[in-house]
Every structure is written in structure tokens, then in C-alpha cells.
Amino acid sequence: MKSPVYLNALRAFEAAARLQSFAAAAAELHVTPAAIGQLVRGLEDWLGVPLFHRTPKGKLRLVPTEAAERALPEIRAGFDRLTVGLSRLRQGGRSGVLTVTVSPAFAAKWLLPRLERFREECAETDVRLDTNHRLVDFDEQGIDIGVRYGRGSWPGLVAEKLMDELVYPVCSPRWLEAHGHTATPASLASATLIHDLSVDTHAGFPSWAAWFEQAGVKGADVSRGLQINNSAAVLQAAIDGQGVALARSVMASDDVASGRLIRLCPTVEFASPLAYYVVYRADSASLPKLVAFREWLHREATR
Structure with a gap:
């Protein structure tokens, strides 16, 4: 059996087994039911094993044999890989x-x-x-x-x-002007805290509770404040003066460099495990x- 016929026969077999019908497989592959039957029989002859159970009178029932059932997942995975390969070839042209x-x-x-x-x-x-x-x-x-x-x-x-990062508190110049120029870890415990929820499912990501513990502040209430699930929006809220954000240094670097945000408590450094x-x-x-x-x-x- 030549390769193109071999692939066509495998497609006919896979479709017939999945759809449990020669007619449905024929409709999907845009051929006739007789063509599907011929391809399946040719594949059986080439392999030397039956692919579907037959009645005593020889009538084909579209129930795959045990050997066929074992092979079908690999055949389907192979077609999936072929699809990916063809997609990459198309991408190669671009x-x-x-x-x-x-x-x-x-x-x-x-x-x-x-x-x-x-x-x-x-x-x-x-x-x-x-x-x-x-x-x-x-x-x-x-x-x-x-x-x-x-x-x-x-x-x-x-x-x-690519990059490690630190986690540290930031605020806007306007917020710092309104709330005093000597913000300390202890004073931040009473500030409006902005929480970054975008990576809270990652074990070990520094939270406000972990930062206060690192800073030696006991009993800080971190249950309140503004909670946002996007790190960029967290920083924007801080830029807008809505409170103090626990910023990720990679995300905040440009805003800190430009003065849109001010880093607070620079002596308290918290390295992210991520x-x-x-x-x-x-x-x-x-x-x-x-x-x-x-x-x-x-x-x-x-x-």
C-alpha cells in the first residue's frame, strides 16, 4: 500500500470508528460510503488483522476490534501532530x-x-x-x-x-504629600493598601502580610483595601493616589524612574521567589x- 493510500485508509478507518458509520465517515471526508469500505478493507488486508467485528454472515458491524481500539488513540494523536506540522509549514511561508x-x-x-x-x-x-x-x-x-x-x-x-524581581511598596507623589514625607513600615499599616491578586495562586508570592512581617511590623490589618487582579491596574491605582501598592519591581521600574511612583521604605527588601x-x-x-x-x-x- 503506497503512502498516500495508506494515509487515506487510516483516515477512513479513524472516521468510521469515531462516527460508527461508513456513511457519516464518507460525508465527513467527501467521498462515497463504498470508497470508505474499500479503503478499510484494503487496510485490513495490508495489516493482516480485522479492524471491525463482523457477524457470522460476514456483515460488517462498526464496532472496532480490541486491537483497533488500542491503536486508535495513537492514530488520532498522529493526525493531530500532522495538523500541527502542516500549520508550521504554512507559518514558514510567513x-x-x-x-x-x-x-x-x-x-x-x-x-x-x-x-x-x-x-x-x-x-x-x-x-x-x-x-x-x-x-x-x-x-x-x-x-x-x-x-x-x-x-x-x-x-x-x-x-x-530572564529577570528576578523585588517586591516593595510604592505611592504617588500626591499621596506622599498628603500623608506625610516620612512614611515608615509601621505607618503603612494604617494606609489604604492596594493588593495585587494577579498571581495570588502562586505559592510564595509576597503579600502585604509577608511584607509587614519582613519589616517587623506586628498585627497589621491586611484584610482591607483595594484588591485588583491586574498588576498594571494596581500600579495605575497607586499613580492615581488611591493608596499604597505592593509593587513588582519589573512592572514598576519605568514608573519609579519617571517619578510617577515613589518607592517607600527602601531599606526593607523582599525578593520574590518567582x-x-x-x-x-x-x-x-x-x-x-x-x-x-x-x-x-x-x-x-x-x-
């Missing part, structure tokens, strides 16, 4: 497009303000940003590379550490556009 996945907050506060420098270096590469709170499937979504925040382990992906990682599939590591972007990310992280 080699100038690099699809990058990052969180909305990381895009707004770190990546987008710097992205023009990458475009100047690699004008032939167009960047398509996929901003999402959830972890996307690189194969299904056609993602080339991403930046993720965590402990550095994501199944199926290579992870290279970090930023560049992530990508191992089989895509040598793509020139991916290599260029990965190297650029590392250069930007050390600026």
Missing part, C-alpha cells in the same frame, strides 16, 4: 511574523515600551502579541515564544530565566526570528 505570548500587564508595563527597539534591530520581523491571563497552548495557538512568571517549569517548554522566564518549544529553538527575539529580551533585561 517567516517574518513572530507570535509572542505575554500577560496583559507585562505587555503594558515592560514589553511595549521597549518593543520599538526590537523593531529597529529586526525590521524584517513583524511581532504579533497574544496577551492572555491564562497559559496558552503553544501548538494549538501557533505561539513562537513567550514570557511567563513563575518558578520556571512548564511542561513541553524550554524555560530560560521570576520571569523566556519560554519556547525546543523544536523551535533554532528559528532565526525566535533566536533574535530571545537574545533581544535578554539584552533588554540587563539594560
Whole structure:
């Protein structure tokens, strides 16, 4: 059986087993039921094993044999991989497009303000940003590379550490002017606290309770305040003077440098156990556009 016929026969067999009907399989594959039957019988002859149970009179029943049932998951997985492979071949024809996945907050506060420098270096590469709170499937979504925040382990992906970060309180100049110029850890216990809930599911992410403990402040009430599930919005609330935010240094760096935010209690440093990682599939590591972007990310992280 030649390869094209072999693949067609496997498709006919998989569809017939899944739909339990030659007619339904024929409709899905845009052929006749007789053609499906012929392909299945040819596959059986080539393999030397039956794929469906038959009645004593030889009538075909669309109930897969035990051997067929064992093989079907692998066959379906193979077709899924072929689909991914064809998708990558199509993408190869558009080699100038690099699809990058990052969180909305990381895009707004770190990546987008710097992205023009990458475009100047690699004008032939167009960047398509996929901003999402959830972890996307690189194969299904056609993602080339991403930046993720965590402990550095994501199944199926290579992870290279990009940046560590500190966690510290920040406020706006207006808030500091209104609430005194000598903000201390103890005085912050009575301030309106802005809580970042965007990574609260990660064990070990520093919270206000952990920061006050690090600062030696006992009994601080951290149950109240403004709670926001987006790190960029947390910083914006602080910029607007709504309270004191516990900021992630990578997200807040530009706002602190520009004076939009002021870092409080600089002697109390709290290193986050989480970090930023560049992530990508191992089989895509040598793509020139991916290599260029990965190297650029590392250069930007050390600026």
C-alpha cells in the first residue's frame, strides 16, 4: 500500500470508528460510503488483522476490534501532530511574523515600551502579541515564544530565566504629600493598601502580610483595601493616589524612574521567589526570528 493510500485508509478507518458509520465517515471526508469500505478493507488486508467485528454472515458491524481500539488513540494523536506540522509549514511561508505570548500587564508595563527597539534591530520581523491571563497552548495557538512568571517549569517548554524581581511598596507623589514625607513600615499599616491578586495562586508570592512581617511590623490589618487582579491596574491605582501598592519591581521600574511612583521604605527588601522566564518549544529553538527575539529580551533585561 503506497503512502498516500495508506494515509487515506487510516483516515477512513479513524472516521468510521469515531462516527460508527461508513456513511457519516464518507460525508465527513467527501467521498462515497463504498470508497470508505474499500479503503478499510484494503487496510485490513495490508495489516493482516480485522479492524471491525463482523457477524457470522460476514456483515460488517462498526464496532472496532480490541486491537483497533488500542491503536486508535495513537492514530488520532498522529493526525493531530500532522495538523500541527502542516500549520508550521504554512507559518514558514510567513517567516517574518513572530507570535509572542505575554500577560496583559507585562505587555503594558515592560514589553511595549521597549518593543520599538526590537523593531529597529529586526525590521524584517513583524511581532504579533497574544496577551492572555491564562497559559496558552503553544501548538494549538501557533505561539513562537513567550514570557511567563513563575518558578520556571512548564511542561513541553524550554524555560530560560530572564529577570528576578523585588517586591516593595510604592505611592504617588500626591499621596506622599498628603500623608506625610516620612512614611515608615509601621505607618503603612494604617494606609489604604492596594493588593495585587494577579498571581495570588502562586505559592510564595509576597503579600502585604509577608511584607509587614519582613519589616517587623506586628498585627497589621491586611484584610482591607483595594484588591485588583491586574498588576498594571494596581500600579495605575497607586499613580492615581488611591493608596499604597505592593509593587513588582519589573512592572514598576519605568514608573519609579519617571517619578510617577515613589518607592517607600527602601531599606526593607523582599525578593520574590518567582521570576520571569523566556519560554519556547525546543523544536523551535533554532528559528532565526525566535533566536533574535530571545537574545533581544535578554539584552533588554540587563539594560
